[in-house]
Amino acid sequence: MVTNTTPSVAARGLTQRIGRTTILNGIDLQISGGVVGLLGPNGAGKTTLLRTLATVLSPASGELQLLGHDPRRSSERTAIRRRLGYLPQHLGYYPGFTVFEFVEYFALLKEMPADEVRPAVARAIERVGLADRAKSKLKTLSGGMLRRVGIAQAIVNDPDLLLLDEPTAGLDPEQRVLFRALLRDAGQHATVIISTHLIEDVAAACTAMALLDGGRIVFRGTPDELSQLGDGGIGDSALERGYTRVLTGARG
Amino acid sequence: MSDHVPPDVDFGRVWSGVAGRVWSPPTSAVERAMARLLGSSAFARVIVTTPSLVVSWLLASVVVLVVGIVVTAQTGEPWIAVLAPVLAGIGIAFAYGPGVDPAWELSRSMATSERAVLLSRVVAVFAVNALLGLLASIIVGDALTLTLQWLVPMAMLSALGLAAASASGSAPVGAAAVVLGWALIVLGGSVSLGGMAAVQDARLMPFYSALAVLLACVALALPNRKATGW
Numbered sequence: 001m002v003t004n005t006t007p008s009v010a011a012r013g014l015t016q017r018i019g020r021t022t023i024l025n026g027i028d029l030q031i032s033g034g035v036v037g038l039l040g041p042n043g044a045g046k047t048t049l050l051r052t053l054a055t056v057l058s059p060a061s062g063e064l065q066l067l068g069h070d071p072r073r074s075s076e077r078t079a080i081r082r083r084l085g086y087l088p089q090h091l092g093y094y095p096g097f098t099v100f101e102f103v104e105y106f107a108l109l110k111e112m113p114a115d116e117v118r119p120a121v122a123r124a125i126e127r128v129g130l131a132d133r134a135k136s137k138l139k140t141l142s143g144g145m146l147r148r149v150g151i152a153q154a155i156v157n158d159p160d161l162l163l164l165d166e167p168t169a170g171l172d173p174e175q176r177v178l179f180r181a182l183l184r185d186a187g188q189h190a191t192v193i194i195s196t197h198l199i200e201d202v203a204a205a206c207t208a209m210a211l212l213d214g215g216r217i218v219f220r221g222t223p224d225e226l227s228q229l230g231d232g233g234i235g236d237s238a239l240e241r242g243y244t245r246v247l248t249g250a251r252g
Numbered sequence: 253m254s255d256h257v258p259p260d261v262d263f264g265r266v267w268s269g270v271a272g273r274v275w276s277p278p279t280s281a282v283e284r285a286m287a288r289l290l291g292s293s294a295f296a297r298v299i300v301t302t303p304s305l306v307v308s309w310l311l312a313s314v315v316v317l318v319v320g321i322v323v324t325a326q327t328g329e330p331w332i333a334v335l336a337p338v339l340a341g342i343g344i345a346f347a348y349g350p351g352v353d354p355a356w357e358l359s360r361s362m363a364t365s366e367r368a369v370l371l372s373r374v375v376a377v378f379a380v381n382a383l384l385g386l387l388a389s390i391i392v393g394d395a396l397t398l399t400l401q402w403l404v405p406m407a408m409l410s411a412l413g414l415a416a417a418s419a420s421g422s423a424p425v426g427a428a429a430v431v432l433g434w435a436l437i438v439l440g441g442s443v444s445l446g447g448m449a450a451v452q453d454a455r456l457m458p459f460y461s462a463l464a465v466l467l468a469c470v471a472l473a474l475p476n477r478k479a480t481g482w
Contacts, residue, residue: 051329056357056360056361056362078363081363082314082363086361090357092353092354092357093355094301094355098277101276101277104276105301106296106355106358106362108293108294108361109294109363110364111363111364112269114293117272117293118272118273119265119269119270120269121276122267122268122272122275123268125275133274134271237476238350
């Protein structure tokens with residue numbers, strides 16, 4: 001359980017590089033709960049930031065604490081990972097696995113207690129609306145269903161920190177509405193960070209947001225606060241106008 | 253019959269327990285045996301998902317060894333001892349990594365360490381290939397001599413495949429290193445010492461052993477740092 005005294009994510013001067021290219025440039029971030037949306041154009045660094053928070057990548061420099069632990073230490077990294085849920089942008093899967101087997105596999109790798117695994121897998125599959133496909137092979141599922149399988153594996157351990165990269169990609173409008181409800185529910189007792197291109201997802205489900213551009217955070221606040229900055233911006237909604245206005249301002 | 257439900261009955265918990273049993277497919281005999289052997293369902297599934305232990309891969313390995321058996325029987329040269337180590341080395345290069353394991357990215361965020369996953373698969377691939385090599389050697393009829401000829405080179409090429417794949421982050425590079433490295437050794441041995449000295453000259457075995465240990469140490473030091481920086 002996340003407490004208000006310990007931030008789920010505390011990053012200071014976080015930098016990430018691939019070769020000579022700087023992907024994240026001195027990110028300062030403190031998140032203590034709720035549903036946080038990461039918005040930004042392609043190449044802004046959203047996925048790299050999520051991969052770093054998911055402990056897939058180590059920072060090139062800067063300070064990072066996740067759930068009160070230092071991921072640079074092996075034992076603490078393991079402790080973080082037990083309480084982590086992560087949906088990568090591109091979910092790789094074993095085509096011959098059933099939905100249940102796939103979610104169960106990652107529940108096992110998360111080192112959940114053996115007697116809790118199967119009921120937890122059943123709950124996760126039910127929550128993403130795939131109960132009727134639990135015994136289906138992954139190779140028979142649509143893209144949207146596979147995305148939901150990915151979400152199921154991410155939430156199977158009731159994580160305290162849930163990181164979702166483009167979770168609504170491929171979901172139809174009805175599924176997206178259901179998913180936002182799941183997000184809001186998860187945000188009641190965990191910190192949820194989602195990366196998305198869809199501003200309406202942020203408006204509907206996020207309690208806070210950060211806007212990234214060029215590896216830097218150029219706005220932090222609530223969706224309402226971003227909307228209020230929208231005068232003179234381009235877009236169909238106040239939030240879109242705020243988004244374009246802030247990006248334009250950040251680029252000088 | 254009363255339809256009264258006592259307040260301490262949690263139907264949600266009951267349902268998830270029942271659904272967990274109903275939806276869970278029967279585990280294969282191999283996976284059950286692995287789970288018993290290792291005392292871990294997680295590692296049993298890690299091993300059965302090894303890309304270079306899928307049925308098609310194993311069939312291809314068997315075909316190569318059958319060719320080796322035929323050629324060995326016809327020529328009297330120990331082709332089994334030349335082929336078996338290469339199969340293990342390539343199999344280990346393709347046991348885990350980007351572009352090889354579909355769920356590699358996700359696996360790297362799991363509590364079960366990447367190194368433990370890698371090592372369990374390496375041991376499994378080596379064991380399976382050693383078993384196949386042993387069966388081939390028995391079929392040829394000179395099991396002890398042949399096995400002694402390929403076992404140490406197999407360990408060396410397995411370590412080479414692991415080290416090269418880990419250092420480059422690429423399974424094909426690891427496999428290429430195995431094939432190229434072994435080809436150079438076999439051809440070099442043939443030119444300088446004659447025949448199939450690479451597997452027949454007992455003086456080379458300490459060299460292979462030392463190289464196997466060195467490359468294994470390099471491989472163990474590499475994976476996490478190369479892939480994740482941790």
